Amino acid sequence: MAAKFWANWSFTDSSSYLGFFIYALFVFSTFSIAGSEASIFFIYLISLWRFIRRKGLGYKHWLIWPVIIYMNLTVLSGYFNGYPGIDHLYSAQTNWRLLLPFVLAIAILEVDQQQLIRFLFVPLLLVSLYGILQYFTGVDWLRSPERRLTTLYYTAADGTQFFHGKGNFTHHLTYGGYLLLLFPLFFLFTTVKDLSTKWRWFYGLGSVVMLAGAVSSLGRSIWLGILMVFWILLFRISKILGIVSLIIGLGLGGWIFQQVLSGETKNWQIRDNAIVQRLTSALDITANKDRLLMWDSGVQGIQDHLVWGIGYGNDKNVMDQYRIPLAEKNNHRFNNNASAGVHNIYLQTWLNYGIIGFIAYLGIVFGFLLTCILSLRRVESSSWEGAIFWGVLAGVSGFMVAGVFENNFRDGEVQTAFLMMMGLVLHQVYRLRN
Numbered sequence: 001m002a003a004k005f006w007a008n009w010s011f012t013d014s015s016s017y018l019g020f021f022i023y024a025l026f027v028f029s030t031f032s033i034a035g036s037e038a039s040i041f042f043i044y045l046i047s048l049w050r051f052i053r054r055k056g057l058g059y060k061h062w063l064i065w066p067v068i069i070y071m072n073l074t075v076l077s078g079y080f081n082g083y084p085g086i087d088h089l090y091s092a093q094t095n096w097r098l099l100l101p102f103v104l105a106i107a108i109l110e111v112d113q114q115q116l117i118r119f120l121f122v123p124l125l126l127v128s129l130y131g132i133l134q135y136f137t138g139v140d141w142l143r144s145p146e147r148r149l150t151t152l153y154y155t156a157a158d159g160t161q162f163f164h165g166k167g168n169f170t171h172h173l174t175y176g177g178y179l180l181l182l183f184p185l186f187f188l189f190t191t192v193k194d195l196s197t198k199w200r201w202f203y204g205l206g207s208v209v210m211l212a213g214a215v216s217s218l219g220r221s222i223w224l225g226i227l228m229v230f231w232i233l234l235f236r237i238s239k240i241l242g243i244v245s246l247i248i249g250l251g252l253g254g255w256i257f258q259q260v261l262s263g264e265t266k267n268w269q270i271r272d273n274a275i276v277q278r279l280t281s282a283l284d285i286t287a288n289k290d291r292l293l294m295w296d297s298g299v300q301g302i303q304d305h306l307v308w309g310i311g312y313g314n315d316k317n318v319m320d321q322y323r324i325p326l327a328e329k330n331n332h333r334f335n336n337n338a339s340a341g342v343h344n345i346y347l348q349t350w351l352n353y354g355i356i357g358f359i360a361y362l363g364i365v366f367g368f369l370l371t372c373i374l375s376l377r378r379v380e381s382s383s384w385e386g387a388i389f390w391g392v393l394a395g396v397s398g399f400m401v402a403g404v405f406e407n408n409f410r411d412g413e414v415q416t417a418f419l420m421m422m423g424l425v426l427h428q429v430y431r432l433r434n
């Protein structure tokens with residue numbers, strides 16, 4: 001892969017440098033947020049230079065509007081909350097990446113798409129295998145002993161220990177969310193008729209390993225997202241199959257919810273297994289009291305700051321006025337401090353940026369899904385473009401379901417993966433229109 005790229009390298013052509021940093025972004029996204037951000041910075045810089053030279057900057061797609069509104073609302077919420085000096089501008093440090101998809105949509109013309117995907121596939125496969133190994137052993141080879149982030153989850157009766165799979169990420173939900181977004185894409189590549197049989201097998205087996213890595217994170221929100229991915233894939237095979245499975249799923253979910261409320265789930269037999277223990281813990285209201293109270297505090301905060309929110313990164317200064325009375329009333333001690341947020345990206349966005357920021361965020365994610373759905377009408381499902389649209393549609397849908405229980409859009413690694421996939425989709429849309 002690399003030999004082909006270097007064979008076409010030119011020290012005087014901006015296309016070569018732009019291509020280099022696009023490849024670097026896709027590689028670094030799997031293991032280094034610093035490397036990813038440096039790559040994005042240089043992609044912006046080179047694209048701006050090319051714009052000055054009249055070679056294009058980005059793709060003018062309507063999705064740019066909810067992105068711009070969201071970026072501005074994050075700043076305005078701080079301003080109207082009376083942040084001192086220019087502190088209200090600090091939100092830009094997490095939102096400057098959001099323009100990446102519109103730049104990538106044009107910039108990817110400078111690289112070989114299939115080669116770019118392979119540059120992502122190989123390190124992603126290694127990171128997935130690493131997380132699976134961590135689940136069974138708790139190893140953390142990439143950090144020094146004093147900085148290890150090994151997290152033991154469960155010890156079986158025979159002494160066997162199981163750990164949260166994290167790969168080289170700092171948190172298991174970041175790791176799981178990253179894989180949740182990407183594994184459906186590689187699974188769908190197995191259906192592309194123009195790919196060689198060898199690479200279709202590689203992508204198929206690799207996607208299974210990525211799925212296992214996501215499961216090893218032991219993130220229940222990730223598992224719910226995976227169920228959503230499977231439903232989208234079923235719907236791709238047959239609309240009738242998708243509708244039937246949805247009806248069965250809703251019925252089963254309703255029955256389980258009724259069992260939880262009645263307390264019957266406490267009498268269920270539980271196997272001495274980490275995954276089963278983690279799954280059944282979701283059926284115990286007392287085990288989820290922390291998250292329910294965080295949501296309660298978020299709703300109270302939204303009611304008091306409906307329009308502009310409390311501002312970026314202001315949870316630690318505002319939310320204890322809601323958390324402390326809730327903790328005292330329910331005789332509860334929160335597992336995380338207020339700065340950890342409310343573990344629901346929808347409540348969290350409204351809480352921080354107000355109702356307009358919340359609507360803008362929904363415009364980004366639902367607009368992205370709508371772009372995939374509308375584009376599918378113009379391509380065959382078994383084409384390269386069809387696989388990208390279906391794979392991203394499934395991954396982002398799962399990501400949105402998982403977001404009910406976490407704030408993954410705020411994680412730099414997960415957000416970068418989301419924006420990379422968005423850029424890949426917009427590139428296909430650009431090519432189809434031109």
